[in-house]
Amino acid sequence: MAILAGDTMFAIANRNMIRTRKEVILDLLDLLNQTAIEVCEGQQYDMNFESSNEVSIADYLEMIRLKTAVLLACSLKTGAIIAGADPAHSDKLYQFGINIGIAFQLMDDLLDVYGSEDKFGKVTGGDIIAGKKTYLYLKALELSGNESMYLQDLYQSNNLLTDQKIKSVRSHFDKTGIYDTTRQEISRYWEAAVGLMKSPELPEERTRLLMSFCANLMDRDY
Numbered sequence: 073m074a075i076l077a078g079d080t081m082f083a084i085a086n087r088n089m090i091r092t093r094k095e096v097i098l099d100l101l102d103l104l105n106q107t108a109i110e111v112c113e114g115q116q117y118d119m120n121f122e123s124s125n126e127v128s129i130a131d132y133l134e135m136i137r138l139k140t141a142v143l144l145a146c147s148l149k150t151g152a153i154i155a156g157a158d159p160a161h162s163d164k165l166y167q168f169g170i171n172i173g174i175a176f177q178l179m180d181d182l183l184d185v186y187g188s189e190d191k192f193g194k195v196t197g198g199d200i201i202a203g204k205k206t207y208l209y210l211k212a213l214e215l216s217g218n219e220s221m222y223l224q225d226l227y228q229s230n231n232l233l234t235d236q237k238i239k240s241v242r243s244h245f246d247k248t249g250i251y252d253t254t255r256q257e258i259s260r261y262w263e264a265a266v267g268l269m270k271s272p273e274l275p276e277e278r279t280r281l282l283m284s285f286c287a288n289l290m291d292r293d294y
Contacts, residue, residue: 082108096153103153107146114138125224127205129214133174141173148282164268171265172286178258179290181206185242186251197238203228207257208250209241215248262290 089100117135121127148169152162184199185208199206209227216223223244229237245251265286269279 136177140177141170144173145169168268171261175261212248
């Protein structure tokens with residue numbers, strides 16, 4: 073049912089794309105279809121990572137770029153193309169979306185471990201329970217030194233009670249300072265996104281609403 077619904081939504085997206093100005097239809101369809109390909113690639117990488125012990129931080133960041141960030145980037149660039157923006161400005165908005173998308177997913181990873189379930193809207197520790205190789209886990213593994221095997225065994229263990237596993241992994245994350253490290257990484261992508269918007273060709277009064285919306289995404293409650 074989900075696959076059929078997804079196929080239908082994709083067909084609807086294509087149909088809506090061809091209802092815009094004729095001179096931009098080819099560019100829009102190319103962007104949409106390339107994005108669909110990349111999202112599928114990202115999802116496959118995510119699934120592959122579940123059974124691999126050779127996942128690097130660079131691998132993970134590329135996976136979330138494909139799985140999450142390109143969709144935001146596509147949305148922004150689509151609007152720019154339809155509005156008749158200069159190609160250079162459209163590309164800046166695309167790169168802005170990439171940086172915001174990666175920062176958003178890193179924040180999602182952080183909230184999964186440290187967020188409040190009432191505010192986050194998901195079960196806290198879900199990634200830990202599933203053994204998903206998030207940025208927090210991979211970075212903590214890198215910082216664990218002689219205890220890296222302990223963390224790896226703990227994270228992949230199915231023998232612990234759920235609450236015990238979450239508490240033990242979170243305790244190890246705390247010991248490696250992973251909360252602050254992840255916040256710094258989020259800030260790095262956010263600042264890169266902000267830098268793209270600081271341009272004479274993109275006046276502040278025309279980007280204010282977008283920046284305000286994205287700032288709220290980066291400042292979600294715990």
